[in-house]
Amino acid sequence: QSVLTQPPSASGTPGQRVTISCSGSSSNIGSNHVCWYQQLPGTAPKLLIYRSNQRPSGVPDRFSGSKSGTSASLAISGLRSEDEADYYCAAWDASLSGPGYVFGTGTKVTVL
């Protein structure tokens, strides 16, 4: 099982739009949906996006997801101080060596 690649950091000022990329392969993102998690320090991850572009109930529409080919993106518009957190993508990987979920390397978002 491989790992999905994310930039280690991203930043923006309040109100700006920030985009986080997630790069995979044909065995994971290329053939399966992507989900995105937000993790605040010392807390369990919280689901932001499922099925690549769907928001669970209660997640603000400032968060949006997209997928194209073997890559996916999470966009945060109208950046707020409470968005400062770590963000992870994840997808099912149908690897021949053994299927399983794989996470991205994680992106720390800083609100300047």
Place this chain on the structure above:
Amino acid sequence: EVQLVESGGDLVQPGGSLRLSCAASGFTFSSYWMHWVRQAPGKGLVWVSRINSDGSVTNYADSVKGRFTISRDNAKNTLYLQINNLRAEDTAVYYCARDFGGKDDFWGQGTLVTVSS
């Protein structure tokens, strides 16, 4: 109220064993796939294992195959993770999660496993 409460984490010597538990309440436990995810101190998230609603299907990350066993007791609304031959690299917070990555995704607060002599 939906709750997942993990327990069983401890300080264990290399080569030792542990059984983690995840007690579920507030939903129909027997209807959901359940997962374990771990996070080493200061590191990223790693998916560990999953089990289907009746316990007949399991999957594991390559890094834990042969040492970890996931199971569930639907009568007790409890998910388990048996960890054998513990290594230093197994040190992590272990989270249980319902419907990982799905519409009904929900996580517990985690239990800490520390492997050290």
